Amino acid sequence: xxxxxxxxxxxxxxxxxxxxxSFHTRQMIKYGTRVxxxxxxxxxxxxxxxxxxxNSVNEAVKxxxxxxxxxxxxxxxxxGAIYEAIDAGVKLIVCIAEGLPTIELVKITAYLxxxxxxxxxxxxxxxxxxxxxxxxxxxxxxxxxxxxxxISRSGTLTYEIVDHITKTGLGQSTCLGIGGxxxxxxxxxxxxxxxxxxxxxxxxVIVGEIGGRDEQDxxxxxxxxxxxPVFGFIAGKTAPADKRMGHAGAIxxxxxxxxxxxxxxxxxxxxxxxxxxxEVAQLVKNQLA
Amino acid sequence: MKVHEYQAxxxxxxxxxxxxxEKMCVSVDEVxxxxxxxxxxxxxxxxxxxxxxxxxxxxKIAKTEQEVKEYARQILSMxxxxxxxRKVLVSEAVSIASEAYLGIINDRTAKKTVMMACKEGGVxxxxxxxKKPEAIFKIYADSLIGFLPHKARQIGLFLYDDSKTAxxxxxxxxxxYKMFIELDSSLAEINPLVVTDSGELIxxxxxxxxxxNGLYRHPDIEAMRDRESEDKSEQMARESDLSYVxxxxxxxxxxxxAGLAMATMDLVKHFGGEPANFLDIGGSSSPQKxxxxxxxxxxxxxxxxxxxxxxxxxxxxxxxxxxxxxxKKELKIKQPIVARLTGTxxxxxxxxxxxxxxIFTQSMDDGAKKAIQLLK
Numbered sequence: 001x002x003x004x005x006x007x008x009x010x011x012x013x014x015x016x017x018x019x020x021x022s023f024h025t026r027q028m029i030k031y032g033t034r035v036x037x038x039x040x041x042x043x044x045x046x047x048x049x050x051x052x053x054x055n056s057v058n059e060a061v062k063x064x065x066x067x068x069x070x071x072x073x074x075x076x077x078x079x080g081a082i083y084e085a086i087d088a089g090v091k092l093i094v095c096i097a098e099g100l101p102t103i104e105l106v107k108i109t110a111y112l113x114x115x116x117x118x119x120x121x122x123x124x125x126x127x128x129x130x131x132x133x134x135x136x137x138x139x140x141x142x143x144x145x146x147x148x149x150x151i152s153r154s155g156t157l158t159y160e161i162v163d164h165i166t167k168t169g170l171g172q173s174t175c176l177g178i179g180g181x182x183x184x185x186x187x188x189x190x191x192x193x194x195x196x197x198x199x200x201x202x203x204x205v206i207v208g209e210i211g212g213r214d215e216q217d218x219x220x221x222x223x224x225x226x227x228x229p230v231f232g233f234i235a236g237k238t239a240p241a242d243k244r245m246g247h248a249g250a251i252x253x254x255x256x257x258x259x260x261x262x263x264x265x266x267x268x269x270x271x272x273x274x275x276x277x278x279e280v281a282q283l284v285k286n287q288l289a
Numbered sequence: 290m291k292v293h294e295y296q297a298x299x300x301x302x303x304x305x306x307x308x309x310x311e312k313m314c315v316s317v318d319e320v321x322x323x324x325x326x327x328x329x330x331x332x333x334x335x336x337x338x339x340x341x342x343x344x345x346x347x348x349k350i351a352k353t354e355q356e357v358k359e360y361a362r363q364i365l366s367m368x369x370x371x372x373x374x375r376k377v378l379v380s381e382a383v384s385i386a387s388e389a390y391l392g393i394i395n396d397r398t399a400k401k402t403v404m405m406a407c408k409e410g411g412v413x414x415x416x417x418x419x420k421k422p423e424a425i426f427k428i429y430a431d432s433l434i435g436f437l438p439h440k441a442r443q444i445g446l447f448l449y450d451d452s453k454t455a456x457x458x459x460x461x462x463x464x465x466y467k468m469f470i471e472l473d474s475s476l477a478e479i480n481p482l483v484v485t486d487s488g489e490l491i492x493x494x495x496x497x498x499x500x501x502n503g504l505y506r507h508p509d510i511e512a513m514r515d516r517e518s519e520d521k522s523e524q525m526a527r528e529s530d531l532s533y534v535x536x537x538x539x540x541x542x543x544x545x546x547a548g549l550a551m552a553t554m555d556l557v558k559h560f561g562g563e564p565a566n567f568l569d570i571g572g573s574s575s576p577q578k579x580x581x582x583x584x585x586x587x588x589x590x591x592x593x594x595x596x597x598x599x600x601x602x603x604x605x606x607x608x609x610x611x612x613x614x615x616x617k618k619e620l621k622i623k624q625p626i627v628a629r630l631t632g633t634x635x636x637x638x639x640x641x642x643x644x645x646x647x648i649f650t651q652s653m654d655d656g657a658k659k660a661i662q663l664l665k
Contacts, residue, residue: 020603076505101473101503102395109400110432125602137572139602139632154548155572156600159632160653163600180547181502182397209548212397235551238536238558239567246532246547246569248502249397254415259555276556278654 002129002174003149003194003201004092004120005068009133012037012060012090014081015072016048020096024072024137025049031140033133036064057081057088068092070126070135075099078122082108086117094135095121095185102248105183112185119185123247125155125177138175146171147200148284151191152207153180153214153247157235157277161207164281170288173201180209180247188218192226203229203284206271208262210236211250215262219269229287232266232273233280234259290499293336295378296513297477297495304468306461306479307491311380320361323379324351333360336376337369338518340413345369350382372518383491388481389448390414391462393469402430402469404462406444410481411494436466449484457490458482472510473503522585529581531570538563540660541592541624543582545570545604553598556653562661565592572603579612583620595624596660598653601632610638614645625663629656 011028015021016038026049029035035051037060044055054060057069069085071078071093078097085093086108100122112119120127126136131145137155142163148170152158158177165172174195178186188206195201204226208215215234222230237259239245241252252258263273274280292300295313302308310327313336314320324331335347342348347369349360367374388410396403406426407417417424426447430436441462445455461482469477476498483493504511516524526533532547536554540562544550547569554564566589570582586592599609609630616622628647630638639649648663650656 023603075502099502101506102475102500103402103470103473103503106395106400106402106432137603152548154546156544156546156602156604157548157552159600159602160549160552183395183400207548209551214397217398233552235548235555238554238564239551240534240536243534243567244501244532245534245551245567248500250547250551254413256415256419275559276654277552278652 001198001200002132003191003198004174004176005127005129005133005135007032007034007132009068010034010036010064010066011135012039012057012064012066012069013051013072014039014057014069014085016040016051016053017043017046018072021072022048025051027140028134031134033135037066057084057090061088061090066090068135069094071095071097073097079104079108082119083111086112086115091117093117093119094124094126095119096124096126096136098123100181102181102183105181109183109185120176121179121185123179123181125158127174127176128172129174130172138177142166143175144171146173147202147288148172149195149198149201149204150175150207151188151204152177153209153249154207154235158207160277161205161233161280164278165205165284168281168285170285173198180249182212182249187214189221192218192221195228196226201228203231203288205231205233205280205284208232208234209247209250210239210245210252210259211257213257216265219266219271222271223269230271231280231283232271233277234262234266234273290501290504290510290514291338292497292499292513293338293376293515294334294495295336295376297497298492300468300472300497301492301495304464306464307489308495309380309383309491309493311378313376313378315376317358317361317365320377320379321357324357327379327381329353329357330382331357332380332382333364334378334380335364335367335369335374336378337372337374338515339370339372342369347374375517383483383493384486386484386486388483390478390480391444391465391482392476392478392480393465394476399429401432404428404430404436404444404466406448408448410483412480414478430466436463438463454484454488454490461490472507473500474498475500522588525585529578531568531578531582531585533585534567535589536564536566537591538565539591539593539664541565541586541589541595542598543568543570543579543586543595544598545572545574545600549598549600553596553653553657556657557596557660560657560661562657562664565589574604574608576608576612576615579609580616580619583616583622587620587622593624594660594663595622595626596656597626597628597630598656599630599632601630601635605634606630606632606638607634607641610641613647614641617645627656627660627663629653
């Protein structure tokens with residue numbers, strides 16, 4: 001088992017004819033993902049990597065029964081692409097596109113309210129259920145089927161930590177990047193709720209960073225409700241205040257949202273925090289060995 | 290992106306939020322001319338992108354012509370927290386009956402736009418939120434409908450007992466919300482919002498930050514960027530589509546991805562070194578981008594060692610390698626380079642760089658240690 005994505009997931013790729021869209025469609029198929037459709041308005045009737053292209057997500061869903069979408073369109077069009085996917089009735093939208101204005105996420109959040117649809121991202125590297133399917137841009141070769149769930153606000157840092165976990169001999173159930181923006185569709189807690197019900201996941205690693213208080217809220221949730229062991233890593237201990245560190249959400253405002261503050265709350269809630277990516281993997285290994 | 294108070298006030302003015310009579314000046318002569326227009330006393334305020342300018346002596350009330358000259362000269366030649374003051378805002382002195390706080394942000398946790406009011410003006414709102422959260426009145430906008438008039442009136446009635454002032458404040462709150470949404474702001478504050486002796490409401494100070502991701506649809510806001518007061522390297526980085534933040538150490542870091550870039554700095558520090566910077570070369574990085582990155586990094590004379598930490602996914606290691614090779618030739622890099630290039634096309638990268646005299650490593654732990662070792 002796994003969460004969110006598995007070998008039965010039927011994926012539509014929005015922006016499939018673009019450079020990134022077509023490249024990653026090939027990679028996703030290679031990993032075993034069932035990519036059933038692509039969408040680029042105006043390019044309906046084409047094929048990319050053997051996948052039929054449609055003019056709208058609605059048409060793609062009707063003809064191929066796609067139930068998940070991944071978005072590879074430029075930021076300017078990504079907001080529209082998300083609404084189109086919601087209206088077409090897919091259950092999961094993974095937005096790889098980055099650079100969406102925050103206010104658009106405020107509106108999308110309200111629009112999603114009450115609908116049976118989940119948004120992951122924006123600015124997400126994607127989701128991998130090891131050995132089953134991958135949606136997005138994560139490099140497939142570093143994953144190994146196993147028992148560790150990984151949730152992260154970052155992309156390459158996730159790869160680093162996953163790679164360490166794999167090298168200790170352990171593997172992953174599902175690994176997902178939730179995105180580095182201030183407002184995102186799916187947060188750490190949403191993922192933990194799913195991991196709680198997944199029998200194959202025995203431990204979870206959360207990879208956080210400076211900015212906001214999602215990690216703190218998550219830690220308090222873990223303490224109260226989550227029964228499986230959780231491990232943490234927080235990036236940005238050396239980050240100065242009031243400077244955006246790449247991700248739109250990675251900013252210490254005045255004195256709030258520092259790495260030190262987050263580590264303190266995590267540890268107080270019983271989450272072991274690794275000082276380095278290698279150390280996190282070792283902590284998990286020690287627990288599960 | 291931040292704008293100065295005088296720019297924020299101009300925007301307020303366009304949206305019908307009342308501001309004092311005032312004008313931005315860049316020279317002592319201009320200050321004198323404006324003070325004659327406005328009459329005395331007048332307030333001279335330094336326009337710099339740092340907090341605490343009042344405490345630093347950057348805000349003065351001039352009561353005589355002599356004081357206008359003296360303060361203008363003083364403030365226009367001072368530095369506040371390392372930033373030279375190049376502009377001042379000269380403003381009529383307003384008689385203050387009461388001060389309040391009115392602000393608006395997108396709340397990350399609630400995922401909604403929230404208006405905040407506090408009966409104390411001139412406060413640091415995060416400080417109040419920590420120490421006396423009950424003093425802040427919060428009201429959420431409906432994300433699809435907007436900020437309804439009755440909610441604006443609630444804000445007004447929280448701040449003021451008399452209904453005339455309360456409803457005037459409600460109008461200001463509605464305008465502030467409209468501005469916030471239309472311009473993709475990330476923060477807008479009227480702090481303080483004052484009631485004058487004659488009962489008028491005025492935004493005495495203004496702060497607006499803009500969402501960097503929204504700037505593409507507001508070229509007029511982008512044009513307000515104060516490039517002169519910006520760090521030159523950070524400016525170059527922005528123009529080359531790189532993220533760079535200068536720190537005080539001597540190990541220059543070049544990394545793909547913001548999270549890994551932060552983790553790399555932290556790791557250098559963890560093993561006893563000092564990172565010189567945060568630098569994210571982004572996802573699909575071309576050789577040109579790597580070259581630009583090194584160009585920016587080497588403007589910092591403290592950099593004694595360069596540490597490349599690349600985990601290739603969409604970033605191709607051979608692209609990075611070609612960038613390093615070109616940069617070595619063109620920029621005459623003397624500093625040793627420790628390179629950890631793993632992932633997509635890593636073998637090709639090794640082939641490209643085998644004659645380049647780099648110090649290769651397999652892991653980021655080892656890379657950080659080697660970089661520190663080289664400084665000894």
